[in-house]
Amino acid sequence: MSIHETPELFWLVATTALTGILWIPYVANRVRELGLPSWALFPLPDPLPRAPWAVRTVQAHVNAVENLVIFAPLALSAHIVGANMMAATACSVYFFARLAHALVTISGLPIPFRTATFLVGFASQIALGFAILRAT
DSSP: OOGGGOHHHHHHHHHHHHHHHTHHHHHHHHHHHHOSOOOOSSOOOOOOOSOHHHHHHHHHHHHHHHHHHHHHHHHHHHHHHTOOHHHHHHHHHHHHHHHHHHHHHHHTOOHHHHHHHHHHHHHHHHHHHHHHHHHO
8 A cells, every 4th residue: 555545644744754854944054153063062052043034943843843743643543544535635734734834934924824824734633633533
């Protein structure tokens, strides 16, 4: 069975991969601002980034991790109970909502845009939960 035959697992992997790479721009900025890390055993605490977008990148990553904890068990449960089209659609909408949330957060667009993308992801989790309950 291919992962493309199980859309809920495909979107779970895609969402996990997205969450897994959100730290890269922040670290690249840290290297640009501070240089390569030293090999000191007890380094001083990192100063705050000078670039506001880098701070927002950390916030986007933390939010993605917090929400992945909810989405992953739902997506796995949908797969186990035999997901229907509603579950597959909810998983794909969730991925694109998280992608939009990260882009909106990092770019510094006004809070209502970030809130809207977050709420679309939340609604997708609710829809996924209902799809699971209907299938059981």
